[in-house]
Amino acid sequence: MMEKCIEEISDKILMEIKQINIVQAEKQHFAKMIEVANEQLGIDYVDKSTLENLAASPEKVANVAVDEKENVLGFSFGSLITAADLTKQLKIPREKVKLVAGTADKVGVFKTIAVKKECTKLGIGSRLAKDLITQMRDYAQVICSVAWKTPVGINIEKSYKKIN
Numbered sequence: 001m002m003e004k005c006i007e008e009i010s011d012k013i014l015m016e017i018k019q020i021n022i023v024q025a026e027k028q029h030f031a032k033m034i035e036v037a038n039e040q041l042g043i044d045y046v047d048k049s050t051l052e053n054l055a056a057s058p059e060k061v062a063n064v065a066v067d068e069k070e071n072v073l074g075f076s077f078g079s080l081i082t083a084a085d086l087t088k089q090l091k092i093p094r095e096k097v098k099l100v101a102g103t104a105d106k107v108g109v110f111k112t113i114a115v116k117k118e119c120t121k122l123g124i125g126s127r128l129a130k131d132l133i134t135q136m137r138d139y140a141q142v143i144c145s146v147a148w149k150t151p152v153g154i155n156i157e158k159s160y161k162k163i164n
């Protein structure tokens, strides 16, 4: 699959990437994560204190996609919250919380994902999404996602659809 994608976009420098791993985001990845975020999400959308906070909290999950040389190609992060926090954190009206969360105690919130522009459309976003959701599912019965809708579509929709 990956080989096929790489063939299809032979003009991309990503051709050189042999292996992509999804690993937990650590301090040494932060600067590169911020570079990817600045490029794809806008300057200061993700900052160092947000990442330090993520790394320090057991309620938060953050991963990076790295190539065989440990270059950061993308990242994703989310957090585990209570159903009651859906109103405060995701602006879900109080009367709709039950509709979203059902009887779940914990809800996983998929907050942010970004892949380096030159490395997009290779399935890296889907892999980052899949791993984050799998990790959050260990603790949360329901997963919600933040997404952006533009005339092109919903940014993360296709990556989610590629997840089995």
Ligand SMILES: CC(C)(COP(=O)(O)OP(=O)(O)OC[C@H]1O[C@@H](n2cnc3c(N)ncnc32)[C@H](O)[C@@H]1OP(=O)(O)O)[C@@H](O)C(=O)NCCC(=O)NCCS
Residues within 6 Å of the ligand: 040, 041, 111, 112, 113, 114, 115, 116, 119, 120, 121, 122, 123, 124, 125, 126, 127, 146, 147, 148, 150, 152, 153, 154, 155, 156, 157, 158, 159, 162
């Ligand atoms: C969304 C994103 C993470 C996908 O990463 P990726 O590695 O390209 O993901 P995949 O290869 O698994 O899937 C990409 C698919 O999503 C589609 N896609 C990407 N951005 C999109 C958008 N804004 N609207 C609709 N579809 C989009 C691509 O066209 C592609 O579809 P295709 O496979 O039919 O060509 C990446 O494009 C990105 O970083 N975008 C900017 C940041 C962003 O919008 N983040 C999500 C909000 S927090």
